[in-house]
Amino acid sequence: xxxxxxxxxxxxxxxxxxxxxxxxxxxxxxxxxxxxxxxxxxxxxxxxxxxxxxxxxxxxxxxxxxxxxxxxxxxxxxxxxxxxxxxxxxxxxxxxxxxxxxxxxxxxxxxxxxxxxxxxxxxxxxxxxxxxxxxxxxxxxxxxxxxxxxxxxxxxxxxxxxxxxxxxxxxxxxxxxxxxxxxxxxxxxxxxxxxxxxxxxxxxxxxxxxxxxxxxxxxxxxxxxxxxxxxxxxxxxxxxxxxxxxxxx
Amino acid sequence: xxxxxxxxxxxxxxxxxxxxxxxxxxxxxxxxxxxxxxxxxxxxxxxxxxxxxxxxxxxxxxxxxxxxxxxxxxxxxxxxxxxxxxxxxxxxxxxxxxxxxxxxxxxxxxxxxxxxxxxxxxxxxxxxxxxxxxxxxxxxxxxxxxxxxxxxxxxxxxxxxxxxxxxxxxxxxxxxxxxxxxxxxxxxxxxxxxxxxxxxxxxxxxxxxxxxxxxxxxxxxxxxxxxxxxxxxxxxxxxxxxxxxxxxxxxxxxxxxxxxxxxxxxxxxxxxxxxxxxxxxxxx
Numbered sequence: 467x468x469x470x471x472x473x474x475x476x477x478x479x480x481x482x483x484x485x486x487x488x489x490x491x492x493x494x495x496x497x498x499x500x501x502x503x504x505x506x507x508x509x510x511x512x513x514x515x516x517x518x519x520x521x522x523x524x525x526x527x528x529x530x531x532x533x534x535x536x537x538x539x540x541x542x543x544x545x546x547x548x549x550x551x552x553x554x555x556x557x558x559x560x561x562x563x564x565x566x567x568x569x570x571x572x573x574x575x576x577x578x579x580x581x582x583x584x585x586x587x588x589x590x591x592x593x594x595x596x597x598x599x600x601x602x603x604x605x606x607x608x609x610x611x612x613x614x615x616x617x618x619x620x621x622x623x624x625x626x627x628x629x630x631x632x633x634x635x636x637x638x639x640x641x642x643x644x645x646x647x648x649x650x651x652x653x654x655x656x657x658x659x660x661x662x663x664x665x666x667x668x669x670x671x672x673x674x675x676x677x678x679x680x681x682x683x684x685x686x687x688x689x690x691x692x693x694x695x696x697x698x699x700x701x702x703x704x705x706x707x708x709x710x711x712x713x714x715x
Numbered sequence: 716x717x718x719x720x721x722x723x724x725x726x727x728x729x730x731x732x733x734x735x736x737x738x739x740x741x742x743x744x745x746x747x748x749x750x751x752x753x754x755x756x757x758x759x760x761x762x763x764x765x766x767x768x769x770x771x772x773x774x775x776x777x778x779x780x781x782x783x784x785x786x787x788x789x790x791x792x793x794x795x796x797x798x799x800x801x802x803x804x805x806x807x808x809x810x811x812x813x814x815x816x817x818x819x820x821x822x823x824x825x826x827x828x829x830x831x832x833x834x835x836x837x838x839x840x841x842x843x844x845x846x847x848x849x850x851x852x853x854x855x856x857x858x859x860x861x862x863x864x865x866x867x868x869x870x871x872x873x874x875x876x877x878x879x880x881x882x883x884x885x886x887x888x889x890x891x892x893x894x895x896x897x898x899x900x901x902x903x904x905x906x907x908x909x910x911x912x913x914x915x916x917x918x919x920x921x922x923x924x925x926x927x928x929x930x931x932x933x934x935x936x937x938x939x940x941x942x943x944x945x946x947x948x949x950x951x952x953x954x955x956x957x958x959x960x961x962x963x964x965x966x967x968x969x970x971x972x973x974x975x976x977x978x979x980x981x982x983x984x985x986x987x988x989x990x991x992x993x994x995x996x997x998x999x
Contacts, residue, residue, distance in 0.1 A: 535851045559851060563844065691853075 479593045489597055490590050493619035496599035497546035497631055501674070502666055503532065504630035504638050505543065505603040506645070506659055507614040511652040511682020512605035513692075514543040515659035517634075517666075520673040533679045533691070537562040539572050539607045541679050541689030545631040546600035546619070554602050554617070558582050575606030579615040579623045587621025601631045605689060607681045634666030641665065652682035656692050660700040661707050676701065779831035779882040781805050783816045784955050785915030786827045786886045787945050788897050789929045791938035794966035795888040795895045797825055798942045800950065801976055802957045803832045809957060813976070817963045821846050822970040824860040824889035825963045826867070829915045830902060831882035838881060841870065860889030860896040864906070872904025884914035890967050916953040921945035935964075947979050 474480050475488030482488055503516045516532040533543045534555040542558060544551025561581045565573040582604065589595045597619045604615040616631065617623040627647050630638035641662045647655070656678055667674060678697055681689040692700075781803050788797040803811035817827040818839045826842065828835040842863065849857055858866075864887040874880050885900045898908040911925035928941050942962055950956050958981055963973045983989075992998045 531853075535853050538847060538850060563847075688850075 477593050478590050478595075478597055487590065487620075490620045493546075493597040493599045497601045497619060498633070498635070500546045500632045502630060502632035502634040502638055502663060503543050503545040503601075503603060504628070504635075504642065504659060504662060505605060505614045505616070505626065506628045506642065506647055506650075506655045507605075507612055507626065508647050508650045508652050508655045508682070511607060511612045511680055511685070511687075512614045513652050513655045513659050513678065513680045513682075514541060514603055514605050515656075515663055515679075516543050516545075516677040517632075517663045518675045518677055520675055527675065531677065533677050535689050536578070536604075537566070537572055538688050539681060540575065540578060541605045541681055543603045543605075543677075543679070544600055545603070547598075548600075550598040551600035551602055554582060554586060554598060554600060557585050558602075558604070561585075572608060574608045574610065575604065575613040575615065576610075576625075578606065579604055579617065579625070583617050583621050583623030585621075586617055586619065590620060603629065603631070605679070605681050607687045607689075612681065630662075633668065634663075637666040638662050652680045652684060653696065656680065656696055657700040657703050660697070661704040664701075664704040664708055665711075775877075775879045776831075776834075776882055779834075781810065781832045782882075782955070783814065783829045783832055783835070784953055785913060785917035785921070785949050786816065786829050786884070787911075787913045787917040787921045787925070787942070787949070788827070788886050788888050789911040789925055789938060789941065790895050790897055790931050791929075791933045791935060792931070793935060793968065794890045794964065795897050796938050796942055796965075797827045797886060797888045797963045798946050798960060799827050799829070800946070800956045801959045801961060802955065804955045807955075809955070812957055812959060815961065815973070817961060817973055818842065819963075819971045819973060820863055820889075821849070821857045823857060823891065823965065824863050824887065825965055825971055825973070826863065827886045827888070827963065829884045834881040834883050835885075838867065838870070838883065838885070859891045860887055860898070861891060863887050863889070864896070864898040864900065864908070867900045868904060868906045871900055871902060875903045886912055886914060888963070889965050889971075895965070895967075916956075917945065917949050920948045920952055924948065943979055947981060950979070950981060 474482035475492065478487055478489035501517045501519050506513045514533055518530060518532055530548065532548065533541060536542050536555065536558045540562060542555050544555065558578060561578055562573045565577065586598055589597045599619060601616060601618045604617065606613050614626050615623055616626055616629050628642040628645065630642060645658055659678060660676060663676060676697065678692045679689060680692055681687065783803055784800065786797065786799040788795060797817060799816050801813055801815065802809055803814040814832060817825055819825055820842050845858060867885055867887060871881055880902045882902050884902060887898045887900065889896050896908065897910065897912050898906060899912040899914060900906040910931055911929045913921050924941065924945050946960050950958055958978045959976050960979065961974055961976055963971065965971050987994050
């Protein structure tokens with residue numbers, strides 16, 4: 467990998483001869499090497515799911531939060547460098563709070579996504595700053611309905627029906643394409659998301675935790691973590707499905 | 716548009732939107748008058764203008780416009796109970812008859828207000844920002860009623876110190892792990908906690924009833940009856956009230972519930988009230 471961008475990759479203000487900004491690409495690679503995060507936009511809401519590798523047996527369960535509440539109706543899942551993602555989430559909170567102060571209503575998803583996108587892009591413009599090594603998946607439920615956005619380290623923000631980032635993104639995206647998201651409720655989508663995460667998890671014996679959140683009709687249009695019983699049920703179904711497919715093989 | 720910070724500003728204190736400096740420096744004051752909306756470019760000062768307002772475009776609250784009347788609250792066995800009517804009066808006019816003067820802060824705390832309704836709406840916005848902050852950190856910790864009470868004390872006292880008060884008498888009621896909580900904060904920052912608190916006319920009318928009948932271990936039926944009696948007395952004797960009330964309950968078990976509006980049985984057919992002069996000395 468080293469040697470590809472020799473000389474042109476030292477600063478984010480340098481283009482390479484073939485038009486790439488290597489620092490941004492390297493930031494993207496940092497995200498691609500992190501654990502998988504996926505988002506699904508369904509009929510009645512959005513589901514975000516993170517696979518969290520348990521780095522040490524000494525960690526308290528549920529620590530290393532990857533999903534943050536931004537406002538009551540917006541949540542964010544972080545892939546890549548966790549502290550970078552935390553900075554972006556804090557900025558998203560500032561934007562949401564200031565929008566509410568000025569306009570008196572909760573920030574619409576597309577406005578927040580644009581503001582976060584231009585904030586992340588800022589860090590690709592100046593020599594003295596490095597690009598954020600984090601992609602955030604933004605789940606919002608505003609008066610226009612539910613929406614899922616992804617903002618990557620270059621500052622590109624795109625709107626998705628379903629997407630995945632991180633190590634297992636290719637396999638996860640293949641699985642997501644098979645789903646009929648427009649007809650699914652969030653309850654069903656949680657089960658599907660957990661199944662996909664279990665499926666694409668690298669089988670190197672490392673334990674992993676799941677962090678799943680939703681914003682949907684059932685949650686009162688508020689972004690919150692999925693109820694524990696639903697998550698447990700989804701994990702059971704996912705493990706059963708894995709065993710079935712193992713047996714088939 | 717740059718957002719103007721209206722809360723948590725270190726220089727100005729919470730809840731205030733002002734120009735860059737709270738006290739204008741001599742550089743600002745000694746400036747020659749700049750052309751502006753209130754000054755024509757020719758340089759002549761318009762007539763009949765209060766000179767002080769030329770330097771300071773901010774207005775300070777001098778009197779309230781749309782007001783709510785008394786609030787009363789008691790502790791009982793399961794928690795606390797707050798009661799008030801639903802009127803926002805415009806001077807003597809009973810203008811808005813469905814104003815909810817109670818605000819649910821979180822699952823453990825309610826704030827009710829008398830006084831200027833717009834200032835109360837501003838207070839609700841501040842509390843909403845605090846609550847959303849709690850929601851955002853997502854660690855299961857909510858503001859306790861004591862914390863809400865202390866915060867509101869500071870906000871109101873700081874505004875009073877700037878001669879620009881939030882013209883409210885607030886009652887903060889709620890439950891905490893160490894018991895139920897009731898506090899009152901006045902517009903100049905006066906505050907106290909007690910087993911029963913009242914604002915406005917209820918100070919004179921409901922407090923004697925509470926002193927006699929309120930007990931910390933009274934049952935819910937007894938507490939409701941006491942509250943109904945207090946609300947009724949206040950309605951009879953306060954000209955700026957209507958027969959439409961709400962009662963908010965905060966309990967350890969069930970959290971906050973604000974009731975639907977209800978009316979009380981009141982009589983206006985007392986003979987001496989219907990024909991007051993008939994019974995007066997010297998009448999015929």
